[in-house]
Amino acid sequence: MARGKNLKNPFLTLSPSAIFQLFSLSPINSPLLSSKKSPRKHHSLCTPPAISFLFLSLMVSFTSSAVVVLRLMFPPQDSVPCSLTSPSPSSWNRAASSSYFQLLLDSDSDSKEELKMENGVMVPLPVHAMVGNLSEEEREFWKQPDGEGFRPCLDFSIEYRKKSVKISKEKRRFLMVVASGGLNQQRNQIVDAVVIARILEAALVVPVLQVNLIWEDESEFPDIFDVEHFKRTLQSDVRIVSSLPSTHLIPRQSIHNQIPHHVSPLWIRSRFFKQLNEEGVLILKGLDSKLSKNLPADLQKLRCKVAFHALRFVAPIQELGNQLARRMWIEGPYIAIHLRLEKDVWVRTGCLTGLGPEYDEIITRTQETEPKYLTGRLNISHSRRRLSGLCPLNAFEMARLLKALGAPSSARMYLAGGKPFGGSKALQPLAAKFPNLVTKEMLAREDELSPYTKKSSALAAIDYIVSLSSEVFIPSHGGNMARTMKGHRSFIGHRKYITPDKRAMVPFLEDSTLSDTEFKSLMTKMHRKSQGQPEPRNKKRDRDVIAYPVPECMCKHGSSIF
Template identity: 65%
Template sequence: MARGRMIKNPFITVTPRSFSQLFTGSALTSLFLPKRTSSPSLSIFVLSFVVSFTFLGISIVRFFPSSQDSIHCSVVTPPLPPSLHPSSYSQIILAALLAGINSHNEIVEPRLGSTVMVPLPIHLVSGNLSEEETDFWRQPDGKGYRPCLEFGIGYRKKSATISKEKNRFLVVVVAGGLNQQRNQIIDAVVIARILEASLVVPILQVNHIWEDDSEFSDIYDVEHFKKTLQADVRVVSSLPSSHLMAKQTIVTHIPYNVSPLWIRARFFKQLNLEGVLVIKGLDSKLSKNLPPDLQRLKCKVAFHALRFSRPILELGNQLARRMWIEGPYIALHLRLEKDVWVRTGCLTGLGPEYDNIVTQLQKSQPQYLTGRVNMSYTQRRLSGLCPLNALEMARLLKALGAPRSARLYLAGGKPFGGTKALQPLASEFPHLVTKEALARDGELSPFLNRSSALAAIDYIVSFNSDIFIPSHGGNMARALVGHRAYMGHRKSIRPNKRAMLPVFDDRTISDKELSSIIRTMHNKSLNPEPRRKEMDKDVISYPVPECMCRHGDGVF
């Protein structure tokens, strides 16, 4: 990180300062400047001062935890609310804030610790809480796992050549919503690495469902993306003039679960001859079981390189602060939009009026139905393929021990059925908040017709929450669960719908017994959940063990 740059965080400001700057313009400067005449007593005084200052420095270094870098900075923190304690600032957050400040005025590749999106501190919840409520707010035990992107020697050796590639270029067109596009961007970087090609900044296809024509630079910080990946893949803003007229093969059909070997065998020779390869329709086609170094590259792209653009980041952080300052909060990613009910083949639970509308759309637009066409609604629901509706989410929260006073941030689009769709949740948990309610006059105006930007704002506020719970799988849920695990094992609860819905439907089970059963089902959220290769789990959702370890240099 360059010297003199301000690192901004909602509650902590770090200003790098060099050793010499500490004395500039002060009375102490004269002690270090040579003079034409000096007396022995003055020399002795100067020598004594230097020795004393050295011992003082050693004492300070021994007082603070050891670090690989010398850190020269001033940390200013405003008073915390009475309900919070300084210990709620985790070491991982402070380390991430301070990382990358080096003691030389050089332009170097940014340290990974300085490229992450740093969440607000977890609250220390205390007060008159029941045992169930205390357990609900308790954060997972990280078991010593921390971010650890240790690339192999072979990977690093190849990087010297691949990062300077100027003859082969990969162009990728990504489609879908924000997080669907995000997955494709991550895969695009990995494929560029496999093909030893330069990556042109990905093109975002116009989203006809939400009528969003945002470009990459509208959503992400392009320069940060390039700089973070400069040792892995060369990223350029556009094709050079030497390649504009080159023959461009456009690939629109790629089979699912393709391996690096398949990609290289299929495209490398062709790309070598033509110079340019264009890929469309990349969604979830790359294998989830990649070599360890490519898994780490995916984590580097997802958790470090893909930083949101400044306008989105500033507003998202502003809204997150407004939630955070009032105390702990839960972020719920509710998937209650009409298109979700249509695509999943599920029903809203709001009665015949709304269910008939969804059913007619499902019949008239069967192409939007995602998989398992022959299953009935009941079969889909009991198989865990439907989003939890507001009533089911309320029952889940109560069973898990969430207090009625808990504040809920609702991420996602407008629910089909409006306030009626949310009523069962609001009656049990009245403190519901949306980005529209948090924002002040005009703050959301630049993003009103930008669904991806609005989704990004939801992502940021959810990322900063004490607890995150999605009502359905989905790309955003998977991304957030993994991102939160990577940044300190912040509590995320994946509802085990297949196991719990039959229990919800059993009216013979008492509330106390129901709570015990539901809490036992979701104990996994209290520990890091390793990625299981046999189930094709994505490393972005399950960063343990490829991207997190208990040993090594680590990221922070």
């Protein structure tokens, strides 16, 4: 929902004029209680006390009612609502859709209005009502998943809260963390940094963002995230400071970066607590996927609190992202695609681009001359990697999948991600099927993106904001943004999220004997259960709670308590 000085809440059943009517009906305007003197003075003296008392009671009653309604219209900023979600498809009717659409039309599209934030949660623009001459197939495609009653519920245990009294005031032990990678990889490491600080009962210094080797982005934490909001949101969980106190010296020992994968809280405490107590400072680097995905319930909730509440983008980025999202939304429902076709993705995955031998040769040569790009040993063939589902879907494959799932050719698509390797040639197969392709560069007006020309993290944040408000989100490849977006869309109202089953799809993509009808039937059955329905994290081992917030961070019975 948008919020601005001149905007009304489209979900109210009472208009402001109705409030004033309540006041106009109030006995405060009655001649019997008027402060003006009556021409006949004895009338004011002859008013029976019982009648005066009756009108006074009515006045109090009406005033109380008006206050209640006003509180419903304009809740206090520090209140925690029972649900932090946008209206579900079932409750989002045509009238509300029309009202919201008119509200956007009436507002200044260039104004710097932020989407409404409830305790840091980005509330996306509402889903559109399904109106018009839509086929059954198109209706099914745009249909939002049933949330099954799951809502955010970050209700920490009494034991956790008791320990918080001491931990939130810690001034002797400090944890410093260096987060590496792209924006969403850094986000995940920041989440775990907060959890590790909690485990070690240490204060956390605002994390350092390492310069990215691939994009050479030198952005620091305050350039991307709202530091004060970060501190304030987590003040009851972990003490967070902007810098290390002058009373503490950084120890001579090297930074700890040799941490095994999937370590437990017990391992963290036994390995670092004594050193932290003695030296007062601990520096950790390379936290990516090092902390176990299976933590006690309170620490899982803390992960969600950091990811979905505390890590809010700075105002300029948030405002620009909101503006671009509104420009997409106002034209109707749209699909956001995280199309992983950048050069570094092909280099890291060791997959063929599908663009021809000359492009594949460039990728192979880069792998040999720039080993810093590689994230793992590429010791299996291209074909085996593809059959194992380890390669991104290219533009042709994404187009076939979307058509098979019922996406209309007229659908607008927002392409998140960097510039594809191969330029327009890489996108041509998708553009041929879906001509309404839009990027942030196309949406933005003159100079809006100029402050972020060489700031890949800020551009990724803008993609994230616009993608969050889309009716449908689909990634061409897994990764940190895909996982975080999956959980975030669930957390804010169960927005449709399609998870391509690449491993199962590839044999059918390569089968030229299949007709479009047969391929469509196969894809529909294959992806029926992977389109945003609540899926418990504990259904499979080692799932990330950020991607699967049910049941630790979302429940059917409970409020969204911090």
